[in-house]
Amino acid sequence: MIKNICVLARLAGDAIMSIYNNNINCKINKKNDKSPVTNADIKSNDIIIRGLSSLTPSIPILSEENLIPWEVRKNWQVYWLIDPLDGTKEFIKHNGEFTINIALIEQGIPKLGVVYAPALNAMYYAIQGKAWKMLDGKPIKQIHSCYIYPPSVAVSRSHNCMNEMNEFLLGLNNYNIIKIGSSLKFCLIAEGKIQFYPRFSFTNIWDTGAGHAIALAAGAHIHDWNGKTLNYIPRQSLLNPKFLVSVNSCYL
Known part of the structure; x- marks a missing residue:
């Protein structure tokens, strides 16, 4: 298949x-x-x-x-x-x-x-x-996700919420920013090139489903900001909650 x-x-x-x-x-x-x-x-x-x-x-x-x-x-x-x-x-x-x-x-x-x-x-x-x-x-x-210091943080080229992003970055002692589009952010997490992908704007479920599968299989964690795993059970809304993809499940 x-x-x-x-x-x-x-x-x-x-x-x-x-x-x-x-x-x-x-x-x-x-x-x-x-x-x-x-x-x-x-x-x-x-x-x-x-x-x-x-x-x-x-x-x-x-x-x-x-x-x-x-x-x-x-x-x-x-x-x-x-x-x-x-x-x-x-x-x-x-x-x-x-x-x-x-x-x-x-x-x-x-x-x-x-x-x-x-x-x-x-x-x-x-x-x-x-x-x-x-x-x-x-x-x-x-491929496998892995933690590298200083961590790299993925930022969308087209969708940014700077106040929330800045607050997130304050929690890191040191970091590199990588701007990249599409679900490539999930894939770079999966192969260990990026350690965090914080998302503060809404996405549709088709934006994340395939990337989620790849990052998850590579050992990464995908949670909303309340610590709940993203799921794709059919629902009326096709929007995801805001979320974090990371190599460290303890970050939330």
Whole structure:
């Protein structure tokens, strides 16, 4: 299964890159919430949904670009959670920091996750409590989160809450700041390059599901600011609470 999902992510990535590498083909629109959506988002979404529907026809799919009414999904026990292009703003800025996120949710827990950054040719994936990275076709290596001093703190390029962030940073004696977009923040935690990712603005569940699976399998901890583990049990709101991803569960 995990190999098939990685192949599917690459196919979607190829479609995204065909637009990314030729800006004249990029079409940008606004959603109802004023966030941007491009034809690359839509093409990637179509490829992933067709692929998952073929691979696992009995498992429903929730995607940012294919929202399902609450009355339909409220009793889902297992489902696919998709962001076909996470970091659309980074895609538009042409900085390469965008990903394809595919997660399998079982009983509210992300059991399988694939995050593919096509512009970086970096594939991260996790299943059965283990996480791996493949870069530029080089041999696959298992990855683990780890604490390094001074720690690095991930900060979103597009969403910052400076008062809360500054308060968090005051609790660290020393630190480095790394600004990066999309679910790559989860992946860098998973491979030990970042130690904290504090999030003070709201995210949607498709922004975090796949990255959550990878960071968790690599040994990291993902909690809201009350110490509760993020979960993906179907609920009317598609928003996550504010959260912290860290290599130290005792920080909260």
